Amino acid sequence: MKMKLNKNEMALALDIGTRSVVGLLGSLEDQKLVVHHSVVIFHENRAMFDGQIHDIEEVAKVIKKVKEKLEAECGYELKDATIAAAGRALLTESVTVDLGLGYLQDIKRSHIQQIELKALQEAERQLEKSNTGDLRYFCVGHSIIQYYLDGALIKNPLNHKGKMLSVHLIATFLPKLVVDSLYASVTGAGLEVDYMTLEPIAAIEVAVPENARLLNIALVDIGAGTSDIAITKDGSIHAYAMTDVAGDELTEYLAREKMLDFDSAESIKCQISTAEKLDYEDILGIKHEETSDELIETISPAMKSIATQISESIIQHNGKMPSAVFLIGGGSRMKGLPKMISQALELPEERVSVRNISTIQQLLYHPQDSIGPEGITPIGILKKALMKRHNDFIEITINGRSIKLFQTRKLFIRDGLAALQYDPHLLIPKKGESIHIIVNGEEREFYGEYGEPAIITKNQEVASLETELLNGDEVMVQPATTGSSATMMLYDILNDDYQHNTLKHNGEFTEVNCRLSNGDEVSYKTLNHTIKDTNEVAEKEEEDLPKNKKSITFDDSDDHDTDQKNIIEIKYNGNPLTITTPKDNLIFVDLFDYIDFDRSKVQGELILRHNGQPAEYISPIRTKDEVWIYWA
Template sequence: MENQEYSVGLDIGTTKIVAIVGRRNEHGKIEIMGAGKAKSLGVHKGIVNNISQTINSIKSAVAEAQNSSGVTIEKVTVGIAGKHIRSLQHSDYIMREHPDQYISEEDIETLKNQVKKLVMLPGEEIIHVLPQEYKVDSEGEIQEPIGMHGKRLEANFHVVVGQMGSIRNIARCVREAGLEMEALTLEPLASSEAVLTKEEKEAGVAIVDIGGGTTDIAIFKDNIIRHTCVIPYGGGIITDDIKEGCSIIEKHAEQLKVKFGSAVPDLEKDSTFVTIPGLHGREDKEISLKTLAQVINARVEEILEMVNTELKAYGAHEQKKKLIAGIVLAGGGSNLNNLRQLANYTTGFDSRIGFANEYVANDKNHHLRGPEYATSIGLLMESLKIRDKKPLSLNEETEEKITENISDNPNQEISSEILEAMKIEEAIEKRRSKLTFGQNLMEKVKKFFDETE
């Protein structure tokens, strides 16, 4: 099987590392070919803090994915998150030299490159520039300015900033695991690709991805990304609270949270207990499910209050910015019982759990559509998009015809078939000059490694 036939998403999370192999079927849906999962031992709050352990975990997940899919994995699209990620809004403009000519993609790129020159804090770098609305001369609220005429081209941008050191660490881990990093994608954007619908993005929606170490938020309105942020708390800190509050080991705390945990104590009975086996002959310990829910509730409420603060900062309660589609909960933390009800109460927005049902055609294991795999599926979808954008190549026969036609008949008109082939080649060259965000970022990372080696 050739590499072009499939793509791979690699989610380097705080609690687990997941590699998913898939391809697009004839109906445009994602067909999952295989998946691998390994415990993440070298990542804390979305940031790599142990290179060798992270490399080993990546190798384990990829090896399992290769065995289950029957293909060799060489390229992967990787997610990036962590508490170092932040976003800001910025407006900028350019004055066009030839206003009589229509606005082109080159003008848009010139404006974007101007934004990329913004001065950031030491160690930070702009990793994503997302245009929102444009303004041409006195005309505002333009979604697509290409083809219009005007002297002044202005736009509002959503700018995502992160620590370049964290990006380099991820790139090194992937490279030393024997893989090529095809692109880097912001994890909340990847999750949104997997679980949000176009209607929700149009109406206004916030995806809240509760992972092991962080909670990632992305807000959409009118099909435009409006706000992104990372809260440095996730399911891991809830497990720590249970461990401390109930005086048990971490393994038992995680099992309690997954099997019996609830975000709303009032829905649990006082008379219901669960028994935890004692360590090395010690007596067993009985824990009330109501007490367990109270410990969980305190931390989950804190996380949801932080989410609410971000929603208010965006202006989600204002009439023009209102999130009509409410909130979509994703990530492993969203599996917590009664979390949706608590989110409704805390934020005042209706919420649902995000599953990748709409985009995944098959799932042999019947669990990869779950909210905990939203980021992995989204990264796979991003990888497939990049593959779809790759330029088509002219076949050898057509290239031969072009060469023969031009060399043997230099003074004759070129046939329509050859002209068409030349047009395709021209289109290919144009496509080659345009890189996605992830590919642009990878160019920077590769340049850094080339300079240091």
């Protein structure tokens, strides 16, 4: 009788590839990675191309066969699986962006975080512009290539002084379609995805020892359709790359040169590195016998092309030759290919090494079948599942919609909303409609009320855009509201000093309790023949105020009105500012009603800062707050 898999002891890893699906069942014993069972089943049909699933149902059938065969071998019922997205699906964008600081100041960590976020947003915009269609992407990582301060190169701008901070950044993205198709295939095989990572991350876990990850190493996974590259530096993956030349290029070249069908050429190619002589029959029925060296000589132009393109891609994404190159994947078995790559990179031959499972530290491999460099990635997936229990991908829900996020850093609600393409304007309260009244020949605008800000909760508790996200969180966002439209009675624009018998509404004499509508015309005379507008800002001479201090008072009543006003004292662009407002809860967006700031046309990048951090439109404004609003 089958027993349910105990995930504390065992884990199932699936390497879902273009040609086959590899399943490994293993555990950790005394800090050693133990592989108990291994199954490889090839796709019967071309259900995948270059690592991308095209036929979910066909791939699910193969995964199910792997699952059932492993269950028969181990006696456990398998419910959960660990998977990895192919590195060949990754897309990279390079961007350079500027952050104007307005004046000479110390570069703070918040400035660096802000410009990195800006660069990532620009990279995603570039990606969406260059790739047509409705594909959505996960940002799976980014690398800082160079900072600039006031145009000069600088390694670390933190605490330096400057007016303009710039960054050159490379960001890597994974199409959401890739993740969704993997999940659907695994689910279709009767399994649940317990954990997901990226193939290059998994491969590095076992192919590059931890004490070597500080070095600049290029890991190249040479598969059937593509060669995937991951470059390490300073302990992490610095960049991803991909070339669309790999093992199939050799197969196709051999098929053309020797008049073979694809399957026969593939079989010969796989034997070249192990057999001394090979017998084969071409499509004309002619039998041949050649040595492996002769066949290698035949395909050497194709091998040289692969080596050149891999080397050029490494240099392009690393900026220089790496310290070493590690080769994995079935294509790396080809005799002579490592030497060609070392020559193309001008590296010593010993610096380009094929990594077999024998190079994996603390590994016990029990299955009888032999496995070479093509086993590195599935073993890495297994190790990630057993030793790295935090998910590289987390799954959350926002307003009932399930989304997956790649977790290379702390994630916040704002990241989830960005992935969901949530309209940021829905977070900002809006004023109700204004009405325009012509008063004694002058057009006046009377504003509507502000609505309520958006209400954000996480797991039924009050949250904000900066609340951290964890796997399984449920987020609800109630959009901001639009306030009440302006309503006006005639007496709202009058004070006591008016002549009653002169009141006119749209040319007709009227009373003070007349309701006004948009576009109405009102006329009246005051006792001293002057017009007073109680919505007018009280003016004071600058010299009557303390130096560098402005007092702005919005007073909706005459001098005898005793309504309560709220006084808030803040610093605006470094200068004191006193705001007198009838609002009980002033928020950041309200400030535009109290400052002289031209938003009628774009004059650069709009910088909004609140207490040293990027401002949120719905953040409350309180006494002693510091705000910066300017065009950069």
